[in-house]
Amino acid sequence: MVRWKPGARERLQAAALERFAAVGFDGTTVAEIAATAGLTERTFFRHFGDKREVLFAGQDEFESLFLQGIEAATGDDPIAIVASALESAAAFFPEERRSWSRARQHVIDADPGLQERELLKLSGLSGAMTDALQRRGLDPTPAALAAETGVTVFRVGFTTWIAEGEERTFVAILRAVLAELRALLA
Amino acid sequence: MVRWKPGARERLQAAALERFAAVGFDGTTVAEIAATAGLTERTFFRHFGDKREVLFAGQDEFESLFLQGIEAATGDDPIAIVASALESAAAFFPEERRSWSRARQHVIDADPGLQERELLKLSGLSGAMTDALQRRGLDPTPAALAAETGVTVFRVGFTTWIAEGEERTFVAILRAVLAELRALLA
Numbered sequence: 176m177v178r179w180k181p182g183a184r185e186r187l188q189a190a191a192l193e194r195f196a197a198v199g200f201d202g203t204t205v206a207e208i209a210a211t212a213g214l215t216e217r218t219f220f221r222h223f224g225d226k227r228e229v230l231f232a233g234q235d236e237f238e239s240l241f242l243q244g245i246e247a248a249t250g251d252d253p254i255a256i257v258a259s260a261l262e263s264a265a266a267f268f269p270e271e272r273r274s275w276s277r278a279r280q281h282v283i284d285a286d287p288g289l290q291e292r293e294l295l296k297l298s299g300l301s302g303a304m305t306d307a308l309q310r311r312g313l314d315p316t317p318a319a320l321a322a323e324t325g326v327t328v329f330r331v332g333f334t335t336w337i338a339e340g341e342e343r344t345f346v347a348i349l350r351a352v353l354a355e356l357r358a359l360l361a
Numbered sequence: 362m363v364r365w366k367p368g369a370r371e372r373l374q375a376a377a378l379e380r381f382a383a384v385g386f387d388g389t390t391v392a393e394i395a396a397t398a399g400l401t402e403r404t405f406f407r408h409f410g411d412k413r414e415v416l417f418a419g420q421d422e423f424e425s426l427f428l429q430g431i432e433a434a435t436g437d438d439p440i441a442i443v444a445s446a447l448e449s450a451a452a453f454f455p456e457e458r459r460s461w462s463r464a465r466q467h468v469i470d471a472d473p474g475l476q477e478r479e480l481l482k483l484s485g486l487s488g489a490m491t492d493a494l495q496r497r498g499l500d501p502t503p504a505a506l507a508a509e510t511g512v513t514v515f516r517v518g519f520t521t522w523i524a525e526g527e528e529r530t531f532v533a534i535l536r537a538v539l540a541e542l543r544a545l546l547a
Contacts, residue, residue: 253545287481294480295473319517320542327509331502356506359439360546 184222186212191229192275195282200226200289230279231292233267238300240264241325245307253313253321258353260304260325261332265346268336277337301326328352370408372398377415378461381468386412386475416465417478419453424486426450427511431493439499439507444539446490446511447518451532454522463523487512514539 190212194203205226209219223229244263248256268276283289304322309315332349335341341348376398380389391412395405409415430449434442454462469475490508495501518535521527527534 290484291477291481294484295477298476298480316517316521316538316541317545319520320513320538320545323513323516324510324542324546327506327513330509331505334505335502352502352506355502356510357546359503359506360510360543 183212183214183218187214187219187222188229188232188275191226192278192282195230196278200282200286227289227292230282230289231296234296237264237267237296238303240267241300241304242307245304245311251312253308253317254324254353254357256308256311257304257321257325257328258350261328261349261353262346264329265344265349268333268345270344273337276333277339280337297326297330324356328356369398369400369404373400373405373408374415374418374461377412378464378468381416382464386468386472413475413478416468416475417482420482423450423453424489426453427486427490428493431490431497437498439494439503440510440539440543442494442497443490443507443511443514444536447514447535447539448532450515451530451535454519454531456530459523462519463525466523483512483516510542514542 187208191203191208194207194211203226205216205219208226208229209216212219223232240263241260244260245256247263248259250256283293301319301322304325305315305318308318308321313321328349332345332352335348335352336343336345343351373394377389377394380393380397389412391405392402394412394415395402398405409418426449427446430446431442433449434445436442469479487505487508490511491501491504494504494507499507514535518531518538521534521538522529522531529537
């Protein structure tokens, strides 16, 4: 019988980032992550399929939040619908996640394989949003443009949110970035 | 002495796409591509490092065209500068390339590894454009927004250009897509 330790998942995530930052993603083993967290490998594998999953866990929830925002939006304006998706997705990035997100991004920036994985995640998000916008009656081209614009605002907003010294909430940043994009294209 | 055959490169590209479409990217060998083109493997390797390079050759020129358009632009309006980049890049997609580009996209859409490679290419383009816009004096956030918007217009425009039955030139489509994006965000 392995005793259930509350917070094991969070401790494993923190330990993994600590090891990835210290010796790189490739140089880190699951055994080291578990040891750093004071847990067993068996416990690790109850929470994550492999070490990469530590960085990409919650991806379904992440995408679902965007799609829920699209469904919940009122009116027909494509960018207003996308803005609703962004507001909804901001719930995935509360203040207590900021330093973890920053450290995670440093790990990803250092590894081309992880970058490809992250790009694929965002490309999938764009495709899912395009589909959801078409289900709301938009034609393919405006649906794709609105979805890609949403991902652009998300990406630029995320980079801003994790910048050292940045203190605004994620949702405040998203609103500012969308306003800046509107001004650029006006 | 191997006799130089004019057009060998183009014949290899056409042969590769024919094989990729018939049996998939993974199922195709360089030997088969060369045989289909009526050429030797040795000739293949004078033109391409491997079979994947057949699909991604010219990437430096592709990116350079965008950057040349940024350098050639007059004025300070970020989106006007990006529009200049798009007009410049359209030179990479003349009418005689359209059917090849369409077939290439079908091959890429069928292979996750090739999709990741393509996403990495476009992400690199976005980064290079962001840097070029910052060299022109733009702050990081508007530079990133303008660059990503340029890539969005390119991606949506490219999808439109290779659609069956589409007859407008690439540059005409890019202009229409940028106008549609402006209208969405107005």
